[in-house]
Amino acid sequence: xxxxxxxxxxxxxxxxxxxxxxxxxxxxxxxxxxxxxxxxxxxxxxxxxxxxxxxxxxxxxxxxxxxxxxxxxxxxxxxxxxxxxxxxxxxxxxx
Numbered sequence: 438x439x440x441x442x443x444x445x446x447x448x449x450x451x452x453x454x455x456x457x458x459x460x461x462x463x464x465x466x467x468x469x470x471x472x473x474x475x476x477x478x479x480x481x482x483x484x485x486x487x488x489x490x491x492x493x494x495x496x497x498x499x500x501x502x503x504x505x506x507x508x509x510x511x512x513x514x515x516x517x518x519x520x521x522x523x524x525x526x527x528x529x530x531x532x
Contacts (some may be wrong), residue, residue, distance in 0.1 A: 462492040 465488045472485050483506055484499065491497040 462495070465489075465491050 458500055469485060469488050471489075472480055483503060487499045489498060491499060
């Protein structure tokens with residue numbers, strides 16, 4: 438997984454000329470750079486992905502999307518007991 442953070446950093450460096458401070462995505466690029474300096478286990482993958490999305494599409498609403506994800510997770514946690522097995526929740530694994 439160490440290489441995944443390096444690949445994301447390489448993508449950012451190669452596609453975002455940070456030297457041009459007038460670019461509207463500079464804030465997001467700096468936030469991603471700060472995130473990638475964290476230990477890998479502490480990186481918020483959803484927020485990082487949405488920051489990259491915002492660079493591609495400035496209309497991306499990061500906080501609203503994270504809120505929707507939190508709602509989905511809360512519903513799943515409510516409906517599926519912790520430590521449930523796939524058999525307990527009626528899931529089939531394709532083989």
